[in-house]
Amino acid sequence: MTCDETRLLLHAYLDDELDAAQSASLLAHLGACNACAARYADHAQLRTALAQPALYRRAPDALRARWRATAPVAAPASTTARPRRGPLAFALAAGFAGALLLTSPAWIGSLRAPGTADDALVAQAVSGHLRSLQPQHLMDVASTDRHTVKPWFEGRLDFSPEVKDLAGQGFPLAGGRLDVVGGRTVAALVYRRHLHVINVFQWPGEAAADPQPYRQHGYTAIEWSGGGMRYVAVSDLNEAELRQFVREYREGAPLR
Numbered sequence: 001m002t003c004d005e006t007r008l009l010l011h012a013y014l015d016d017e018l019d020a021a022q023s024a025s026l027l028a029h030l031g032a033c034n035a036c037a038a039r040y041a042d043h044a045q046l047r048t049a050l051a052q053p054a055l056y057r058r059a060p061d062a063l064r065a066r067w068r069a070t071a072p073v074a075a076p077a078s079t080t081a082r083p084r085r086g087p088l089a090f091a092l093a094a095g096f097a098g099a100l101l102l103t104s105p106a107w108i109g110s111l112r113a114p115g116t117a118d119d120a121l122v123a124q125a126v127s128g129h130l131r132s133l134q135p136q137h138l139m140d141v142a143s144t145d146r147h148t149v150k151p152w153f154e155g156r157l158d159f160s161p162e163v164k165d166l167a168g169q170g171f172p173l174a175g176g177r178l179d180v181v182g183g184r185t186v187a188a189l190v191y192r193r194h195l196h197v198i199n200v201f202q203w204p205g206e207a208a209a210d211p212q213p214y215r216q217h218g219y220t221a222i223e224w225s226g227g228g229m230r231y232v233a234v235s236d237l238n239e240a241e242l243r244q245f246v247r248e249y250r251e252g253a254p255l256r
């Protein structure tokens with residue numbers, strides 16, 4: 001994939017609209033091209049900022065208050081300087097926001113925030129799991145050896161993911177890849193349980209206190225955090241077995 005093609009497909013990728021093959025070649029290009037990776041990071045950050053529900057709830061009230069202040073009847077004589085600055089600032093802000101929306105109509109769809117921010121993140125992890133099950137999309141590095149998987153992430157992420165060997169507990173490591181959750185690039189580790197696949201997404205952060213298991217389309221997601229990292233495990237395993245996996249993962253010795 002060329003830089004031009006990557007630029008064209010970035011927003012579609014962020015909106016999870018690409019098929020598995022396109023996503024894979026776009027990710028491959030991002031891994032090899034610093035310019036496109038930087039552009040991707042910028043878009044992802046801006047997109048996350050624009051999706052904050054608070055932005056879209058508070059603005060109208062503030063705007064209405066400003067406009068009311070500019071009305072000739074309501075404006076007291078002592079505040080003559082403020083009404084002039086207010087509308088201009090808002091016109092500039094509106095113009096800026098408008099320009100963003102015009103350059104990327106795909107963002108409009110992301111402005112409707114589903115449920116809480118945490119639910120949205122976990123739902124994205126479930127989407128990432130589903131995407132990973134498409135042919136050729138499960139792993140960027142296929143290896144049962146954590147000593148191969150962990151170094152593969154070096155230089156591809158701004159943090160070092162925790163990779164654990166759980167083969168002895170019946171959850172062999174299969175590999176890893178880069179994925180996107182909440183507009184940021186995260187590590188996805190792939191484990192297996194018989195014929196089932198378990199994705200463990202991880203990135204720096206804190207989960208909400210006492211997160212509840214999340215269920216969607218027959219998949220279960222369990223979230224936790226520790227050591228400054230946030231984790232979401234997703235699988236079609238039954239909930240008891242996924243809980244067992246999470247327990248083994250949390251108790252397993254980290255790679256030295």
Ligand SMILES: [Zn+2]
Binds near residue numbers: 003004035036037
């Ligand atoms: Zn490029």
